[in-house]
Amino acid sequence: MSAEPKPAPAPSKTLDETMKEFDSVPLFMRDLPQEEGNTAIEALQSLAFEGHPDEAAENFKNQGNEYFRARRYKEALGFYRQGLEAKPEDAKLKETLLLNAAACDLELKNYGRALHATRAALVINTRSIKALYRAAKAFFALDRVKDALGCCDMAQDLDLSNPEFEHLRKQVQERAVQLERREKEREERRRRTMLENEALQVAFVARGLWVTTSDDPPDNPTPAHFDAEARPSYSSLDIPLIGATEPWKAPDPIRTPLVFPVMLLYPQHNTSDLISEYHEDTPIGMHLDVMFPSDARGTLPWDPQGEYVSSQLSVIARTRKGRLLRVGHKLSLRTLLDQGAQPGADGQMDDRDGIVLRDGIIDLYVFPKGSSAERAWIAETKGRAI
Template identity: 40%
Template sequence: MSSPNVPIGPQSITKDEIDKKLAAFDSVPLFMKSLPTEDTEDVTLAALQSLAHEGTPDEVAENFKEQGNEYFKGNRYREALGFYTQGIDAHPTDVVLQEALLCNRAACNLELKNFGSVLRDCSKALILNQHSSKAYYRSALALLLLERVDEALDCCNRCLDFDAENRGVLGVRDRATKAKAEKDRREREKAERSRKEKEEKHQMVIAFKERNLIAIQKEDGSSNPYSPHFDAEDPTQSTLVLPVFFLYPQYATSDVIQEFVEDTPFAAHISAMFPPQAPPADWDTKREYIDGNLVIYAMTHRKRLLKVGKKMTLRDVCKAAKGKENEPKDGLEVKDGCLTFVVLPKGDVETKWVEEYKKTRDAT
């Protein structure tokens, strides 16, 4: 009577366990994937080595090719490749056999994604036989997978010149034709994006010059995720939108307005950020930053201080920042893509900051 703890019938086995059992056969001479090339004291191995290389080079190579074919049918491409290589190394004299070994090894490398090796073996096969359809087919597949679609199409067309009904090559040509159309579409879109970017950069340079804006780039490149651009809602593409920093030097903190449309009054932003009825910002310990109790200052490139009126727009401030005739160029600095303004409460804080700014400016 069977024990209740002993399973009855065939038991399941994991893939890892199967692989381990198959790997164990590699040490058994009759089941080795390939025979060692060096001398051995193992009598069985020595006998097998002798048998494997017994006969003419063509017979030896044919034997290795047949073994490779068996492994290839079982999807064991790396082992099959080893046998085809041994067949090639046997230096057969039969050109048809040489071509077959090279094309078969290329088929293994195609499965293993060694596309450079595929192209090298197919090239050698085509030297032996200029009408080798298999070599053209596998070359075309490798080139297609490498996204070298023009070369893949060339391979297909060369083959179809003498083997017009080859379904495999026709299939690859169809895939390559579609891939080329897609590649061409992407390249056209990329070229169009590049053209638009260049045009926008050119228009931005003109817009900056017209608005007395002076771009100051960081030496180590921009770290600002926002950048000046034209308003997408303006069909004339003439309205500038810039990121703007509001600095609060009294508390060493700041806010960023990601998109400040140049025709928007500063008062619109201030009233939205500091409405009288809203709770104060965490850092506003004295409850001074309230709409109606604030002043805004702009600093020009030449360190002039401009007081911004509540009804002034960004475009108005840009005009006010323009330097006088016969004086060096002046304007607002766009540092790392951003404009900067100082926001202060009226009264002593404002007076003290203005005095310190002028003192520092005059000292330099």
């Protein structure tokens, strides 16, 4: 008769799994929970603080050290804090607990707490090299390089031959150079942006545009800008932010061409197309030929009758005061803007007229030439003119 099969052996457990199981048993708990209602645990917690405060704190420190060596920094930090809560009378022991807590906080990236702990340790021992070192590391992690170097200087006065501090000082000095460069680049970038925007505003006024912004402007991923290829050398986008032989200057707002986003509106069908980059020296006909070629007649879903063909389209611009300007297919946008500009009465800028740049976009209206839709829109628009 064959023997009965034996049960399969239980799978072996890792050391970490075994430690976690011990952690859940009150007798072996190293990080006692704080919830109320478990009298056994509460009794064990009270036992942990029984005896002399230094003895209790020493025990907590030793348990924290075990977890620290296992890289379980959160648990280790809990024990070091409990050691401090035991209020040890031994100043050296209290200093050690604070330094160990700071070491855990550094590993956990709690840099503010690490600084708090090192500051308290320095109150106990103003010559603590470890406190200065850990404070310097926390300052370094927070990019507070001046404070980090200050700690390095203080430590050097106490210990001239500490290799760890020399290595840290070198790291901090390298970071300080990086941060200084970054700050200079940020400041130069801010200066260029300000000058560029000022030049753009001058360019808009020089072209007779009336600039307005609505309460809820749409997204405009390609706002009006100077043509990158036509920029003077002194305003090139390739000039480095720092280290340039000559300072960067904004483009000439009059002579440097602009590139605009232009919206083609089709009121007859309540739809539109956005030309995201319309060079002001380009005639409208070039865009219409690409968008409405004769061999694609009737392919647009909103134009089944095939009315929208480049050669048969009429383009109209509207000024701030409601004047309507017909845009010939060979007319450039820059010329259209010049034609739309009119000075105000007695030279008043607030009374001038011009093509509207609303929310950074120029609107042009497109109709089948001579259509009833075009005539009706013109009559309605003239009736609303100011």
